[in-house]
Amino acid sequence: MSTTAPTATAARTRLRSVLRQDALACAGFGLLMTAGFALVDSLLGLGPAWAVPFGVYLLGCAAVLALVAGHPDLVRGQVVAVVVNNALAAIALAVLPFTGLVDLTVAGYIVLLGGAALVALFTVLEAAGVKHL
Template identity: 75%
Template sequence: MTPTAAAPDTRLRSLLRFDAAACAAFGVLMTAGAVLVERLLGLEPAWAVPLGVYLLGCAVALALVAGYPVPLRGHVIGVVANNAAAAVALAALPFTGLVDLTALGYAVLLGGAALVALFAVLEAQGAKRLTA
């Protein structure tokens, strides 16, 4: 396969779509499965539901950015900034004393922070390849 000018856009678009799908999946879990989330993770519905709504909003925004005919650098930089802030918040929350997480809850939030940080790094690399 010969690399083309569209290849970076295609990779970035796929990454944005995967990020959107992950946000949608966890958003649905946090909102519709709030009782289960509380039981397994220790994250009360008062935290899980707003987090889920935020993730669903992120999923829509990511899908819109990924759907542009040509991804715009400014939009992708906004995605990167949001992901960076979310990664910091997810990594910090377990240690604030505001939530009483189970061991699995710590693992899920810290794992989620790592995943979101990875998305931020990869999407930032994609943004650097964009011309507009």
């Protein structure tokens, strides 16, 4: 019992930290996509019709992640929903550059594929944390 409680507490603390980092990443990229859509368009080739809705989605994700991470008790179902959302987002980010729906620059390909990798990393870390809830 003495080894289980600290281990579970440490695992929840790590999960909460990962959720907060995910929220910060979403907030930062969401702000860039919404407030800096002209820059995003010129540098990445992701026009406002894509950048702004994507940015709003990311800002919503940031808010939800902050709420989930800040709840006094992490709720398993909520964290599972975060993992599912992230998995779908990672797939979408990895596929979108190759659909022909957007005319990305080389930097656009790098940013979207790098974003897919980052979201996949958050997915794996958060999924590992679910085991301790």
